Amino acid sequence: MDRERFDAGLERVIIALVLGALCFGPLANGASDPVPFLVGQYLITAAALVWGVRLWCKPRPRLLLPPVTWAVLAFTGFAAWRYFAADIEYVARLELIRIVVYALAFFLIVQNLHRQETVNLVGYTLVFLAMAVACYAAYQFFTGDFRVWWLPGEYAGRGTGTYINPNHLAGFLELILPLGLAYTIAGRMKPVLRILLGYATCVIAVGLGVSMSRGAWVALAGALLFFFGILLFHRGYRLAAIFALLLMGASAFIVVPKADVLRQRAARAVEELRGPEYSRYLLWGPALDLWRENPWLGAGPGHFDYRFRSVRPQEIQLRPDRAHNDYLNTLVDWGIVGLGLVLSALALLAAGLARAWRHLGGTAADLGHRRSNRFAFALGGSAGLVALGLHSFVDFNMHIPANALLAVAFLAFLTAHLRFATERWWMAAPRLVTGAITLLLLGAAVFLAVNFRRQALEQWWLAEARRLPLFSSLQAAHYEAAFAVEPRNFETAYLVGECYRVQSWEGGFDHRELAGEAMTWFERAARLNRFDSYSFLRHGMCLDWVGRSAESWPWYARAEELDPNGYYTVAHVGWHFVQRENYAAARPWFERSLRLQWKHNPIAANYLEICNRRLREAAGRDDTVGPSPLTK
Structure with missing residues (x-):
């Protein structure tokens, strides 16, 4: 009895730590900066150690190992192997740390958080958290106060909530909204909670609207078509699904033509396709060029941004950070092998859910007119991943730690739902297997703890230096x-x-x-x-x-070889020739730099004028060498 009570206590500790990590990230600007991510890293590491203790508390521990878990384990092993062959060790190690954290979170949830009461607790918490963040985004949008906590906002006119980028806020909300909608329609709960969840879902929809994220709007529309398309095959919800689809169509037909903001965002999307000064679509061709250098294994973990300068087009002078397409970015960094492992995990999950659907209450014959939280989470979680997956074609939400961790959590909870279909995925863990798992957990915890201490001290010194x-x-x-x-x-x-x-x-x-x-x-x-x-x-x-x-x-x-189309590099090559007083050789470099970036390029503009003046002096008359038309 004491052992069972102790085991239950350890389970509650794991739930608290994992839920804390899931909730902290969205509140901390998406955990994009190193310090907030360290908090989540600490919580997941602590939860992994508690799991290691819990394994030894059970006389006969069992492991849930459907095929998805093996795909996740294979990608984690591939990431660890790829780290040792990376060109930039520091960047590769940071990427490996993230992957180890996500993998630990996945296995923690699959093996420890699969009880329905736990799934409901996490689901309800995330819906109300998303509602609070959406309220903050609406406040920003309607008051014009675009600060993010105490930080100045960078996207005036768009709600960002607790995120820095409104597109990443939209990625968070689009993942949660279908879950809230599924609980409201199909969940089994008291009327008061259903009303609150329905209200929260409406608020989340408003937050998505004020984010002004075109990709999120389209992705959510696709996810809702999937959502209500599933309900069409369920007798108990068929009329509601038809009504909702008709309402969506009518709303789009009426609202979209009359909404100036929507028309402006759509017009901007068309302009980007034609090739403006900065467009995410211009990144994809160079990204493919990088991938072709090592198609099977990729450029290296997290290497896209650091390798981009060598293939950048003339139109892109900003640092892109990511390829603005998670699938393409994964292909560049991890190659065909890495992307194949990621897609295989998603395909195995989809196939498993399809086979297990009737056991989850996904058919009228099984569920009748009864509501089921099991079915609600399976439907809402799947639709949320569909939304994020569609949005990932034009953005990089999976490279925002808070959103990536939530997506992994959804993947893990849905994987745990596969146990309702069959008992064959359960495996008894003899002491030898338990010992091996404990050693793996300890190794991962030591790796994360050592790097946690190192990064925490490094960030402290860097923060002090910036002051x-x-x-x-x-x-x-x-x-x-x-x-x-x-x-x-x-x-x-x-x-x-x-x-x-x-x-x-x-x-x-x-x-x-x-x-x-x-x-x-x-x-x-x-x-x-x-x-x-x-x-x-x-x-x-x-x-x-x-x-x-x-x-x-x-x-x-x-x-210049590493950054042939960078205006800053090109201008400084010209500066070198000025130092050698070779003004004729310097002038073409400054002119090219101004063609690459004619605004906010004082080095090239000023030194080009100096070159013209010195060349005129050398020629002995003012009209021999005229000023460059680029400086007029």
Whole structure:
């Protein structure tokens, strides 16, 4: 009896930790920044350790292992193997940490949170959490106060809720809305709770509307067609489904033509397809070029953004971060093997749900007119994943940790529902298997704990450095302290080099020593990330500064090779020729830089004017070399 009570207590601890991780991420700006993600990482790690203890509390533990679990395990193993062959170790390790956290969350839910009472608790909590976030988004939209907590908003005119990007808010809401709708229509509960869930679902719909996310609107429409299409085959809900579909069609027919905002967003989508200054569609061709370099294994975990400069089109001068297509981004980073494993997990889940559907209450013969929370979660969770899956064709919600963790949780809960169809997925775990699982959990926990400590200290030093005067000696010392904690972070090495470079350019008596120190750090950054053009660029600039221009060209050439269409890199190649007083050679580089980025490009504009003036002086008359039309 005491063992059973202790086991129940451990189960409640796991539920609290997992639910805390699921709820904290959306409230912490999607956990996109390192520190909020560390909180979720800590909670999942603690839950994994508790699970390890719980395994030994049961005299005969059992494991639920449907085919989906093996696909998830295979991708996790592939990610760990791919990490060791990655070009940029630091980036690959951060990506592996995320995958280990998601995999642990998946197995924690499948093995520990499969009771219906637990599923209902998580489902209700997420619906009301989404309602609160949607209320915040509506407040932002209707009051014009677009701050996100205490942070300034970046998307005026669009509700973002607790997220920084409204598209990621929409990804969160579109995942939860079908679940709230399913509970309202098909769930078994008291009338008061049904009314509250229905109200929450309406509020979530408003939050989706004020996000102004076109991709989310289309994805939700597709998910609702799937949702009500399933209900059409259920005798008890057929009339409600037909009515809802007719209502959706009529609303779209009436509202869309009259809504100026919707027309403006649709017009902007058409403009993007024609190729504006910045369009996500322009990223997809270069992404495919990157994938072709290593089609089977991909460019490397999380490497897309760092490899993009070498293939960037002239129209894209911003840093894209992701490919704005989760499937394509996965293909680039993980290759055919990685994407195949991900899609196989989704296909196995879909096939399992199709076979288990009647056991979940998915047919009229099984359920009749009774309501079922089991059926409600299966329907709402599936529709939510459909919505997020459709939205992922034009965005990167699966690279937002909070949304990715929620999607993995839905995948895990639906996988656990497969147990209603058959007993064959249950496997007894003898002590040898239990010991092996415990060792795996301990290994994962140690890996996450070591990196948790390292990242926490690194982020503390980086945060302290950002508060100090820019490029000061004190700031350089803090960046060096951060690098000492995490000596594989090339970005920190670059920042240290920048501090010393700027101090050197102040022209003090020790400017040569400072330039030498800067070059040491830029070399270090280039070794840690051989695809970073700016490390090579800055090294060349330091050589020019100390009068070693004859040695600097290979560094500029390498920078230009890595970023041939980057206006900033191209402008600095021209700057190099100015330092050598070769104005005729410098001028074409500045002109090209201005063609790539004619706004907010003072380096190219100002130095082009200097080149024109010096060339006129050399020619001996003012009309020989006219100013470039780009500077008029």
